Amino acid sequence: MRRAFQQVTSKFSVRQATPQQRRLVLGLIRERQPVTIQELYNVVLQRQPQSSEDTDAHIPSMRYLKKVVLPDLAHIGKVEKVHTKQTLNPEQLDALKKNMGTMSRKVATLSQNAALWVWQLKEAKPPAPAPKPTKPFGAEVGVGADFSHLNKRRQRAREEKIERDVEWLKELKRAREEDSRSS
Numbered sequence: 001m002r003r004a005f006q007q008v009t010s011k012f013s014v015r016q017a018t019p020q021q022r023r024l025v026l027g028l029i030r031e032r033q034p035v036t037i038q039e040l041y042n043v044v045l046q047r048q049p050q051s052s053e054d055t056d057a058h059i060p061s062m063r064y065l066k067k068v069v070l071p072d073l074a075h076i077g078k079v080e081k082v083h084t085k086q087t088l089n090p091e092q093l094d095a096l097k098k099n100m101g102t103m104s105r106k107v108a109t110l111s112q113n114a115a116l117w118v119w120q121l122k123e124a125k126p127p128a129p130a131p132k133p134t135k136p137f138g139a140e141v142g143v144g145a146d147f148s149h150l151n152k153r154r155q156r157a158r159e160e161k162i163e164r165d166v167e168w169l170k171e172l173k174r175a176r177e178e179d180s181r182s183s
Contacts, residue, residue, distance in 0.1 A: 017069040020057035022078075024048065025069050029079055034118035041065050070119060080122045088112050141165035 017025075028043050029035055035043075041062045048058055059065050073079045088096070093112065136144045142162045147155050 015064075015068050017072040018057070021059055021069050022073055024057050024059070025065070026073060026078055029119055029121060034082060034084065034120040036116055036118050037062065037066055037070070040119065077122055079119050082118055082120055084116050084118055086114050086116055088114050138162070138166040138169055141169065 024044065024047065025040065028040060028047065032039070032043065041059075044059050044065065059069060070079065070081075074081065089112075139145075142158070143166060147158050150158060
């Protein structure tokens with residue numbers, strides 16, 4: 001009864017990766033990025049301490065790596081899962097065929113182009129620079145200013161006055177350009 005209760009409660013408990021597990025996997029991804037889950041787990045098996053299974057850095061299974069450690073790293077923004085396409089060499093194709101069952105091997109036609117999901121470090125994208133506010137032509141005479149505090153009659157009069165002043169600024173600019181060309 002006690003064992004059944006432990007199994008039931010373990011399904012409902014939230015599992016998180018320990019900091020040592022995250023550090024181990026993150027270090028391996030830094031060394032060998034981009035890396036598939038199978039490649040990553042094989043390296044984890046070679047690197048993790050095998051003397052004691054209850055250490056904090058121990059990753060017990062590929063499922064634990066796939067369902068707990070990697071999503072935890074993705075959630076904190078350290079790694080991301082990316083879809084890539086690779087061209088496999090004949091040795092890699094033979095390795096894939098060896099992993100297949102006998103019936104699958106007879107039927108399967110493996111192409112050299114493979115679509116893979118790999119894990120890599122998330123690129124630190126610098127924030128987009130804020131657009132520099134450009135001053136509109138005629139800002140010194142009131143273009144772009146807020147006149148909502150005025151009543152409608154005065155708003156219309158102000159707009160007409162600004163239009164007149166902008167026309168005068170355009171004439172002044174043309175005169176200065178002509179003067180600079182003639183000098």
